[in-house]
Amino acid sequence: MLQDAAARPAESVGSDTANSSRSVPAAITLTERPVNRVTYAGLRLLTGALAKGWQLTVEGMDNLPTTGPAILAANHVSFIDSPLLMFELRRRVWLMGKAEYLETRLTKALFPALGMIPVDRGGRKAALAAMRSGLGVLEAGECLGIFPEGTRSRDGMLYRGHTGLAWLAFKSGAPIVPVGITGTGEVQPPGSRLPKLRGDCGLKIGEPLEFHRYRPKDRRAYRNLTDDVMFEIAQLSGQRYVDRYAETTSSNGIVPTPRPPD
Amino acid sequence: MRNELIATHSPTAAALIEPGGAVSYGELADHVARTAGGLLAAGVTVGDRVVVLGVNDTAFVTGLLAAQAVGAVACPITSRDPQPVINERIEALSPRALIAGPSTAERVAEAVAADVIDRSAVGTAAGSPSSELPPLPDVEPAPPLDIDGSQAGAILHTSGIVGAPRAAVLTLDNLVLAQQRIIRVGPGLAAGDVTLAALPLTHVLGLNMCLLPSLRVGATVVLQAPWEAEAALELIARHQVTHVVGVPPMWDALASAGGHGAEDAMRSVTFARTGASTLNPAIADAVHERFGLELAQGYGLTETAGTVALELAARRHPGSVGRPLDDVELRLVEDGLEVEQGDRGEVWIRTGSVFHGYLDDAAATAEVLISDGWCRTGDVAIQDDDGTLYLVGRSKDLINVSGFNVFPAEVEAVIETHGDVESAVVIGEPDEVAGERVVAYVTTVGGGDVDRQSIVDHCRQRLSRYKIPTSIHVVDRLPLTATGKRVRSQLR
The missing domain is CATH 3.30.300.30 (ANL, C-terminal domain)
Incomplete structure (x- = not known):
């Protein structure tokens, strides 16, 4: 079970969310049941213990606002990127993740409990529901985590971001906090079932980006804003940028990219 | 099929207005027929190239129409270009005849001296004599001919989608389809309208989106050469111009020109259009503020014979060139596939006005005219949900x-x-x-x-x-x- 998170473009604000083959909840509730809190606390402890072995360093924590809505935009190279963002920062992060997790028994119970917002990567319309849920998180003043590439990078390069990120930023007015994740690809590369216990991982949190200069009425603003965020992520992660979308491995029939040699 | 180049329903109406006076539709038709007769007498036949050298004046318009009237290919070249450019273009075109404007004697002499054209192939248009240049043979006016629309009708020089500037071959059908698009769109263009033609008539915007559609519907065309903002305002006021087409710098100049009279001068204008290069939204705002006019911004290429997309009110979608016009198919493509909605892609166009190819350059043509009638423009754009197009830049830049x-x-x-x-x-x-x-x-x-x-x-x-x-x-x-x-x- 591998974790991917996605933020597909969802620009058409007015259109409806029909035609999803999966049961994607149209909205999430931010009130947690006790069992979720227990699950959350347990996994937080586990991640904390593992992070010691991974020699996790977090730089720029002060850049993450402690209150108010914020969008955390990170590169994505490993399954463990998600728990690191969820548990190792100074505030609770609601992550957007692929809807495929709702299809297997373990993750179906676990991931929504942790505050994951499922994103159907099968199409634009289906993704809209997830984008609205993400907007709901921001409107509640919470911090939303996104992997703008929409999937993990199979070769370690940084790929083009989906413009759903810009939609969320324009709609919510929330600042975007770029995050560069390093070293997790060695701890648990895509395709490996369990993480190694030793590693050298880092989270670099950049300064919040304000986007008042953009005019959302101009369609080009969405792509520009998204590229700008990817540039900042590249500066933090040190990855080389490739201006095309990363390919997703999923049940949607999309051909997976070959794994890099070990 | 007979291709009526200019309106015939009202011979006394003014077709062209230039500093020297007005030329009626009847007079223009007569000039064109006599010039066409001269071309036939000079041995010009269907498919031959005829260079028309000059500036925006009656002789230039007459020469273009006469060439098309005999089934020849009209090749407009501005005499304002440097001599080496003129020589190079004439040589590449190897024309059967050259119709010279009244003030082009020096240019012609140098072209003849450079051996790119024979002096015997040079003549002036009927109605525009020159003391220094020979007229075409003065013979019977040419009878109206039936011209096949798939014949080449004009060769226009373009900055080129790929590489260096090129000569684009447009068929008569290409030209007419594009003209009809601009005749239909927005407030439309009809007899009774008055168009200011200040753009060079060697350029697709000035020729096929301004002059020729106006003559087709029987409107009056006010010719201006060279362009100058104050003089343009005076012409607009004096002749009650309704349609003004200009590139963005021209609108910028108009919006800041003149004294208090400028607002009054522009009162007759009902359709203000721009194109050819990116419009700074501030110019659209300035035009609206000064004249109360919504500036329309178009997108088109020489290779599409003119406008293929138009935003009637540039202020409504700042930075946009509007939606594709009704008979234009448009795709945004990256790596051979249509892009996701909202992503950048190269503009591909399919419509009846897509050109025939570049002159004597099959390789460049093949790069641009790809399968199934699609034309790769080299322009990169983003499209909104409703099809509104935003240009991003040129892929080669x-x-x-x-x-x-x-x-x-x-x-x-x-x-x-x-x-x-x-x-x-x-x-x-x-x-x-x-x-x-x-x-x-x-x-x-x-x-x-x-x-x-x-x-x-x-x-x-x-x-x-x-x-x-x-x-x-x-x-x-x-x-x-x-x-x-x-x-x-x-x-x-």
Whole structure:
């Protein structure tokens, strides 16, 4: 079970969310049941213990606002990127993740409990529901985590971001906090079932980006804003940028990219 | 099928107005028929090329129409071009005849001396005699001929989708389909309208989106050469012009020209159009504020015989060129596939006005005219949910900074909003670390020096980091085409 998170473009604000083959909840509730809190606390402890072995360093924590809505935009190279963002920062992060997790028994119970917002990567319309849920998180003043590439990078390069990120930023007015994740690809590369216990991982949190200069009425603003965020992520992660979308491995029939040699 | 080039329903109505006076539709038809007769007598037959050399005047219009009337290919060349350019173009066209405008004797003499045209093939149009140039044979007027619309009708020089400037061959059908598009759109174009033709008639916008559609419907065309804003306002007022087509710098000049009379002068205008290069939204705002006019912004190419998309009110979608017009299919393509909605892609066009090909250049033609009638434009754009098109830049101008795309047009537009900068051209130069870096060449208001750091600061507030120029050069003059397009290759 591998974790991917996605933020597909969802620009058409007015259109409806029909035609999803999966049961994607149209909205999430931010009130947690006790069992979720227990699950959350347990996994937080586990991640904390593992992070010691991974020699996790977090730089720029002060850049993450402690209150108010914020969008955390990170590169994505490993399954463990998600728990690191969820548990190792100074505030609770609601992550957007692929809807495929709702299809297997373990993750179906676990991931929504942790505050994951499922994103159907099968199409634009289906993704809209997830984008609205993400907007709901921001409107509640919470911090939303996104992997703008929409999937993990199979070769370690940084790929083009989906413009759903810009939609969320324009709609919510929330600042975007770029995050560069390093070293997790060695701890648990895509395709490996369990993480190694030793590693050298880092989270670099950049300064919040304000986007008042953009005019959302101009369609080009969405792509520009998204590229700008990817540039900042590249500066933090040190990855080389490739201006095309990363390919997703999923049940949607999309051909997976070959794994890099070990 | 008979192709009526100009309206015939009202012979006494004014067809052309120039400083020397007005020419009625009847007179124009007579000039054209006599000039066509002269061409036939000179041995011009269907498919031959006829160069028309001159500026925006009656002789030029007569020559173009006469060439088409005998089934020849009209090849307009402006006598304002430098002699080497004129010679080169004439040589490449190898025309059967050259119709020379009244003030082109010197140009013709040099072309003859350079041996690119035979003196015996040169003549003036009927109704436009010249003391220094021979007239075409004065014989019987040519009878109306049936011309096949799939025949080449004009060859226009373009900055070119790929590589160097090229000569685009347009069929009569190409030309007419594009004209009909602009006759139908928005407030429309009809007899009774008065069009200002200040754009060079050698350019697709001036020729096929301004002059020819006006003559087709029986409107009056006011010819202006050379363009000058104050004089244009006077012409507009005197002749109650209803349609004004100009490139963005012309609108910029109009919006800031004249004294208190300018607002009154423009009162007759019902359709204000622009095209050929990117419109700074501030110009649309200024035109609206000054004249109460909504400026329409179009998108088109020489290779599509003119406008294929039009935003009737540029202020409504700032930065947009509107939606594709009704008979135009448009796709945005990257790596051979249509892009996701909202993503950048190269504009592909399919419509009846897509050109026949480049003159004597099958390789370049094959690069642009691909399978199933699609034309690759080389322009990169983004489309809104409702099809509204936003141009991003030219794919060949793309600057790659550490893998990120920088389109010069965006950077230029920002630099030009700096108060001390008149215009800017941005190019990429090789960089060891980033692959390429962004470099700007600017001309300043008043021509003096400028605080480069203030331009950088100005950009910093409006552009992301990797788009900010790493060096700025102040120059006296920037390489621009006649319609204001930037010739970036000259700086590379």
